[in-house]
Amino acid sequence: MTKRPIIIDTDPGIDDAVALAIALYSEELEVKLITTIAGNVGLDKVTTNALRLLQFFGKDIPVALGATKPLIKAPIDASDIHGSTGMDGFEFEEPTKDLVLKEHAVNAMRRVLMESPEPITLVPIGPLTNIALLLSMYPEVKEKIAKIVLMGGSTGRGNMGVMSEFNIVADPDAAKIVFQSKLPVVMVPLDVGLKALVYPEDSEQLKGMNDTGRMIYQLFQKYRGGSMKTGLKMYDATAIAYLLKPEMFQVVDTFVDIELQGAMTAGCTVVDLKGYLKQPNNAKVCVDIDADVFKKWFLESLQKCN
Numbered sequence: 001m002t003k004r005p006i007i008i009d010t011d012p013g014i015d016d017a018v019a020l021a022i023a024l025y026s027e028e029l030e031v032k033l034i035t036t037i038a039g040n041v042g043l044d045k046v047t048t049n050a051l052r053l054l055q056f057f058g059k060d061i062p063v064a065l066g067a068t069k070p071l072i073k074a075p076i077d078a079s080d081i082h083g084s085t086g087m088d089g090f091e092f093e094e095p096t097k098d099l100v101l102k103e104h105a106v107n108a109m110r111r112v113l114m115e116s117p118e119p120i121t122l123v124p125i126g127p128l129t130n131i132a133l134l135l136s137m138y139p140e141v142k143e144k145i146a147k148i149v150l151m152g153g154s155t156g157r158g159n160m161g162v163m164s165e166f167n168i169v170a171d172p173d174a175a176k177i178v179f180q181s182k183l184p185v186v187m188v189p190l191d192v193g194l195k196a197l198v199y200p201e202d203s204e205q206l207k208g209m210n211d212t213g214r215m216i217y218q219l220f221q222k223y224r225g226g227s228m229k230t231g232l233k234m235y236d237a238t239a240i241a242y243l244l245k246p247e248m249f250q251v252v253d254t255f256v257d258i259e260l261q262g263a264m265t266a267g268c269t270v271v272d273l274k275g276y277l278k279q280p281n282n283a284k285v286c287v288d289i290d291a292d293v294f295k296k297w298f299l300e301s302l303q304k305c306n
């Protein structure tokens with residue numbers, strides 16, 4: 001089987017760590033590049049976390065550093081959710097910097113895309129600043145992008161505001177550029193992340209599964225994306241789930257825009273499920289997930305890791 005090439009743009013982050021583990025060990029995906037973006041914590045910390053994970057997995061994937069802050073608005077600090085390092089709970093070895101490219105993430109993405117004989121899928125699982133910069137600076141890359149499968153937004157309520165989800169509200173201007181890009185965009189929103197839950201009994205299975213399972217189990221002890229008792233929310237892993245097993249989702253074609261001006265709703269995704277705005281569809285939005293299928297897939301996928 002030829003592997004599908006992807007680029008993951010990430011801000012690890014505990015749920016990012018899970019997404020990376022599954023993607024890096026998948027027989028179906030070839031991760032060509034990892035780009036980092038300030039988000040859950042600052043750029044230095046998320047980059048160190050990405051390098052820690054790659055060293056832990058023994059995977060030599062190039063890493064390029066992206067934007068240190070959003071396009072326009074001030075950054076949000078989410079260290080209350082992910083701990084002060086962004087990935088508290090496991091003692092990683094100090095990573096080498098060997099995998100770090102000299103190029104900025106935007107230039108690295110452009111190069112990898114333009115050099116690729118086949119289109120590449122972009123998988124942003126953090127704020128969309130790098131992707132917006134890429135599309136704005138180098139529009140010629142668009143024909144090399146198969147699609148953008150992003151974790152972010154919500155069709156209903158938010159997790160960083162009444163109506164706003166973290167990855168989108170962290171850089172709403174960037175999100176607007178991505179949704180207006182005319183590229184095929186798949187939005188895997190908060191709605192499904194809230195149902196993609198890992199419970200104590202699932203987490204216990206990870207503990208003795210393999211090294212990766214043990215590491216993730218330990219990270220979960222510090223993760224505040226939900227509580228262990230009522231289920232930990234695997235937000236970012238749902239984007240990888242869409243790539244590998246889209247049939248577990250209910251998906252609708254619709255129009256999505258980003259509210260930039262709302263006095264109380266700035267940064268929310270306006271998902272026009274009923275067509276009030278009379279705009280052409282610009283995204284596929286995952287509106288539901290089969291939670292049982294997800295859980296089975298989640299555990300089976302992590303079993304493939306070392």
Ligand SMILES: [Ca+2]
Nearest residue numbers: 013016125126
């Ligand atoms: Ca993330």
